[in-house]
Amino acid sequence: MLAARTPSQTTDSRTLLSVISASSVGTLIEWYDFYIFGSLAAILSSQFFPKDNPTAALLSTLATFAAGFVVRPFGALVFGRLGDLVGRKYTFLVTLVLMGGSTFLIGLIPGYETIGFWAPLLVLILRLVQGLALGGEYGGAATYVAEHAPVGRRGYYTSFIQTTATLGLFVSLGVILITRETLGLDAFTSWGWRVPFLLSILLVAVSIVIRLRMAESPLFAKLKSEGKVSKNPLAESFGKKQNLKMVLLALFGATAGQGVIWYTGQFYALSFIQNACNIEFVQANTIVAIALLIATPFFVIFGGLSDRIGRKNIMLAGMALGVLTYRPIYQKMYELADLTQKQELGEQTQISTTRERPAGSADFVTTTTINKVFADGTTANETTRQTQSATDSSKPEVKKTVTLSTGNATLMMLLILIQVLYVTMVYGPIAAFLVELFPTRIRYTSMSLPYHIGNGVFGGLTPFIATALVATATKANEATAGTVDKPYLEGLWYPILVAGVCFIIGLLYITKSESDRRSGANE
Amino acid sequence: MNALKKYLGVVWILLGLYVGYDRITDSLTKISSDKLEDRVFGYVVLLVLVPIVVGGLILFGKYALDGEYTDEG
Numbered sequence: 001m002l003a004a005r006t007p008s009q010t011t012d013s014r015t016l017l018s019v020i021s022a023s024s025v026g027t028l029i030e031w032y033d034f035y036i037f038g039s040l041a042a043i044l045s046s047q048f049f050p051k052d053n054p055t056a057a058l059l060s061t062l063a064t065f066a067a068g069f070v071v072r073p074f075g076a077l078v079f080g081r082l083g084d085l086v087g088r089k090y091t092f093l094v095t096l097v098l099m100g101g102s103t104f105l106i107g108l109i110p111g112y113e114t115i116g117f118w119a120p121l122l123v124l125i126l127r128l129v130q131g132l133a134l135g136g137e138y139g140g141a142a143t144y145v146a147e148h149a150p151v152g153r154r155g156y157y158t159s160f161i162q163t164t165a166t167l168g169l170f171v172s173l174g175v176i177l178i179t180r181e182t183l184g185l186d187a188f189t190s191w192g193w194r195v196p197f198l199l200s201i202l203l204v205a206v207s208i209v210i211r212l213r214m215a216e217s218p219l220f221a222k223l224k225s226e227g228k229v230s231k232n233p234l235a236e237s238f239g240k241k242q243n244l245k246m247v248l249l250a251l252f253g254a255t256a257g258q259g260v261i262w263y264t265g266q267f268y269a270l271s272f273i274q275n276a277c278n279i280e281f282v283q284a285n286t287i288v289a290i291a292l293l294i295a296t297p298f299f300v301i302f303g304g305l306s307d308r309i310g311r312k313n314i315m316l317a318g319m320a321l322g323v324l325t326y327r328p329i330y331q332k333m334y335e336l337a338d339l340t341q342k343q344e345l346g347e348q349t350q351i352s353t354t355r356e357r358p359a360g361s362a363d364f365v366t367t368t369t370i371n372k373v374f375a376d377g378t379t380a381n382e383t384t385r386q387t388q389s390a391t392d393s394s395k396p397e398v399k400k401t402v403t404l405s406t407g408n409a410t411l412m413m414l415l416i417l418i419q420v421l422y423v424t425m426v427y428g429p430i431a432a433f434l435v436e437l438f439p440t441r442i443r444y445t446s447m448s449l450p451y452h453i454g455n456g457v458f459g460g461l462t463p464f465i466a467t468a469l470v471a472t473a474t475k476a477n478e479a480t481a482g483t484v485d486k487p488y489l490e491g492l493w494y495p496i497l498v499a500g501v502c503f504i505i506g507l508l509y510i511t512k513s514e515s516d517r518r519s520g521a522n523e
Numbered sequence: 524m525n526a527l528k529k530y531l532g533v534v535w536i537l538l539g540l541y542v543g544y545d546r547i548t549d550s551l552t553k554i555s556s557d558k559l560e561d562r563v564f565g566y567v568v569l570l571v572l573v574p575i576v577v578g579g580l581i582l583f584g585k586y587a588l589d590g591e592y593t594d595e596g
Binding site for chain 2: 054057058061062069070241244245248249251252453457458461464468501505508509511
């Protein structure tokens with residue numbers, strides 16, 4: 001399994017295993033910390049960000065956007081610079097402490113009802129620290145592993161880091177579900193939601209102990225002993241044309257496309273089946289979770305394959321497949337849940353209506369529930385809720401949920417699995433690709449920024465831009481029917497165009513001696 | 524191939540300018556929206572995405588035109 005090593009790389013396989021474990025566990029915990037905030041967004045909103053308070057609502061929205069898109073690239077700059085100045089090991093220890101500490105503290109903040117405006121403000125500040133830490137962590141972990149790995153096998157070894165983002169999402173969902181099941185829904189909503197946050201301190205403590213035992217990366221240690229460490233990594237990375245052009249190439253030829261493919265496969269797909277297809281919450285999450293679980297080993301498979309056939313070939317193939325197949329895939333997903341295409345079993349339809357007056361209100365609320373069964377086993381529920389006062393009636397709120405039959409759910413899972421496989425193609429080899437693109441003395445800084453701009457900004461905005469495109473198309477159709485054909489597919493134009501441009505740039509411009517870089521020419 | 528890489532630099536510069544025009548007009552509409560989320564989203568696009576895409580693509584296109592990405596570059 002291990003290829004021949006250069007003299008500078010004397011890491012034995014046991015040490016390498018420890019390096020991968022220490023780096024991957026820490027990075028996984030950072031993703032866990034980052035995701036539990038998103039997974040518990042509804043509860044956090046009720047605890048810290050009451051919607052009737054405009055200031056709290058503004059802080060909530062800033063927490064959503066700022067941590068993911070604005071602060072992460074800054075974290076990449078701050079910690080990338082630190083990593084190239086003082087070393088990889090201590091820098092990604094700092095990011096781990098910051099991430100774990102801020103997550104733990106979020107779990108301790110009293111709610112809005114207790115300390116008022118301070119509660120959302122403190123949560124926002126800690127969320128920004130989380131974003132900053134995440135921006136610094138990934139580049140450090142990828143660089144640290146790559147600089148220990150034998151030249152020619154970096155794709156394989158760094159791919160374990162690449163699995164952590166997906167696994168971190170799993171662990172966060174698992175901890176939340178276990179806590180909720182153990183404590184019960186009421187206790188969980190009241191105080192139990194704090195447990196996943198507080199638990200982070202234990203996970204981080206274990207990871208810190210493991211990481212403290214690790215030595216500095218051999219390539220960085222060698223640079224340091226020779227006095228060749230960069231004195232100003234930011235100026236060297238972005239102030240010199242020779243390196244800046246590679247940063248731009250990494251962004252527009254690889255990470256931007258990788259970011260949109262990643263967010264489309266892992267997040268927009270879930271949003272699409274919940275909002276456009278109305279798939280029931282638990283079934284939608286289960287479908288995506290199974291697809292992610294099946295696909296996770298492919299990060300390692302494609303990472304390892306990239307050592308043999310090239311990083312560029314695999315990443316660009318993933319982008320091209322996304323560009324060519326997203327629309328037919330999403331069309332099929334939509335059709336699987338399209339009730340107008342299904343035969344309804346009318347005799348099994350159940351309709352119930354209730355009319356009640358909520359305590360302390362003069363208005364009546366009428367709730368109509370219709371349960372339908374279809375010939376293929378799909379069931380659908382439509383609940384219409386309308387408030388009626390003495391003088392007028394509000395616009396009815398309609399909520400539709402579709403529960404697919406096992407066969408259709410399996411097909412839906414396969415369609416999402418295909419997209420997640422594209423994710424593994426673009427994401428599996430990218431750590432090694434970025435590491436090899438830049439020289440050791442400014443590697444942490446140079447690779448972190450394009451990664452976090454590509455992933456955080458281009459990728460992170462995917463669900464928002466896609467949703468805005470769908471809303472625009474729907475609005476156009478409401479004004480003039482038939483203006484946009486299949487408006488529910490309009491959101492896909494964003495990842496298709498970004499990945500398409502990235503594919504062309506990558507294909508044409510990432511040509512110069514990739515095989516040289518894989519063989520360690522950039523050390 | 525080297526000539527293609529150079530001349531496509533013009534395309535990347537024009538693409539940067541077009542994306543800039545398109546996103547600025549769209550985000551200005553969003554900024555004037557009644558919905559808070561739309562306004563914040565508009566500012567994020569205007570202040571974060573637009574400078575990166577426009578500045579980045581124009582600079583990338585300029586480097587391409589200058590022959591920085593050719594095999595001799």
